[in-house]
Amino acid sequence: MKAALLDTPGLMAALVLAGIVIYFAGVPALLLVFIFLFAGVLVTRYEHEAKREMGIYEHERSWENVLANGIVPAICAILFPYVGIGAYIGSLAAITADKFASELGVLSDKPISLANFKPVKQGTSGAMSVFGTVMSFDGALVIGAACFFLFPGTDLWRVLLIAVIGFIGSFVDTLFGILEEKGIGNKATTNIICSIAGALLGFWLLH
Numbered sequence: 001m002k003a004a005l006l007d008t009p010g011l012m013a014a015l016v017l018a019g020i021v022i023y024f025a026g027v028p029a030l031l032l033v034f035i036f037l038f039a040g041v042l043v044t045r046y047e048h049e050a051k052r053e054m055g056i057y058e059h060e061r062s063w064e065n066v067l068a069n070g071i072v073p074a075i076c077a078i079l080f081p082y083v084g085i086g087a088y089i090g091s092l093a094a095i096t097a098d099k100f101a102s103e104l105g106v107l108s109d110k111p112i113s114l115a116n117f118k119p120v121k122q123g124t125s126g127a128m129s130v131f132g133t134v135m136s137f138d139g140a141l142v143i144g145a146a147c148f149f150l151f152p153g154t155d156l157w158r159v160l161l162i163a164v165i166g167f168i169g170s171f172v173d174t175l176f177g178i179l180e181e182k183g184i185g186n187k188a189t190t191n192i193i194c195s196i197a198g199a200l201l202g203f204w205l206l207h
Helices: 008-025 027-045 048-054 063-078 086-105 130-150 156-181 187-205
Strands: none
Touching (some): 008 027, 008 063, 027 086, 063 187, 086 156, 156 187
């Protein structure tokens, strides 16, 4: 596979985080991470030549990217015995929604900046499109559907709720992307904020 591969430091960071997840939260939680990773590879590879031409295709990720996406879920896994699995699920739903929004939504030719509601170029942080918005919800829905099979007691209502939580987390990421465009923060900080928003909502709503 030529896309979305981790370099050596990224792989080591991923293995450490995976060990934390399986030790504190168990096999189903780790499988949910694998589903996120697999879905992330698929959407990253989709139309990768077009993304390369736009200068936004990332074919190799390092430890910074791994931590930006994985540190909050790992903390939620550590806290699982005390706060339950909801925060963990919410954080993964949010980062998956953001992954779908950024990797697929960037292909839309009509993004609108939330800073001034004017059209902006593809790949601009803090911008949304109709297609990207739908893809964001679909990404979170992937996590919700996976939970239906991995975690007993996850009914269809909770699947939908997980999708909504992930979508809101992705929207929070977009809002902070406005600051990113102004030089305040970067992609890593907005990813962390996205996963924190998902974790808080998951803890609150997924009892």
